[in-house]
Amino acid sequence: MLPPVIAGVDGSAESLAAAEWAAREAVRRDRPLRLVHAWNWHPRQGAGEPATAAQRYLGRRALRQAEDRIRRTCPGAKLDDEQIEGPATTALLRAAACADLLVLGSRGLSGFTGFLIGSVALGVVARATTPVVLVREGEEASDEHLSADDGSPSVRTGYRDVVLGIDLGDPCDEVIEFAFEAARVRGARLRVVHAWQTPSPPGLGPGEVGLVNGPEQADEWLAFLTAVLNQWRDKYPEVEVAETVTEGRARSVLVRAATGASLLVVGRRMTERPAGPRIGPITHAAIHHAGCPVAVVPHE
Known part of the structure; x- marks a missing residue:
């Protein structure tokens, strides 16, 4: 199977834009698209299984939101998804290792949000052995065209x-x-x-x-x-x-x-x-x- 284009999603506007861009790129490259959500559970927090269940629910909701958007805007994408356990930088790097391309959301000059808080996003870019594409909030398909x-x-x-x-x-x-x-x-x-x-x-x-x-x-x-x-x-x-x-x-x-x-x-x-x-x-x-x-x- 061809290595997929992978997009990190967390429900934020910039990650949804990144997911949609990744879907278009996957179609252009004739590659499958995989959406991933990274979450981090710390046993020492004392919340235990309920906290894990809540995180999984939020992750599932973020993935479903991205999937719905892609199916509306880019129905030709061959799509699957997964939740991956953090720390976020490590989890995203692990996912990127088997990818053709990793796509993440960016607010440009304003920095990164969600699980892509500054040090995480920059850490992924600085350590990835796979190309990483950063997509800003508000990016639309028409922005790529004349x-x-x-x-x-x-x-x-x-x-x-x-x-x-x-x-x-x-x-x-x-x-x-x-x-x-x-x-x-x-x-x-x-x-x-x-x-x-x-x-x-x-x-x-x-x-x-x-x-x-x-x-x-x-x-x-x-x-x-x-x-x-x-x-x-x-x-x-x-x-x-x-x-x-x-x-x-x-x-x-x-x-x-x-x-x-x-x-x-x-x-x-x-x-x-x-x-x-x-x-x-x-x-x-x-x-x-x-x-x-x-x-x-x-x-x-």
């Missing part, structure tokens, strides 16, 4: 761009492939964005791009980006690709580029640090400030 000719929202028009933020100092195959595949299943254009800043003279070596002036640097970066993408163009000939190199801070450039996109794709290096896993400042800015769903793709 407006109709009269400017009104539509689900019958083509998809908006998929945007890939790429670091040409460390272009990662897993991240690039995820973005190309996301564009392919949507029939969307892939817009690949690289932000560059002129390095200080002490950091330069012979022949480095930073030795030339601004316009020439942009041309050099663009040529490098085109070379990196050539093999992926050959692998995905049906995907239209547009490259952009912009001078500026990567986090600001990327958030601006995601305006009006259907999906923003960023990477996260799976490197354990003394202080524990980190998502990095660019990914952190993307998941808090981008106005579209954000896919965080782990890589070595």
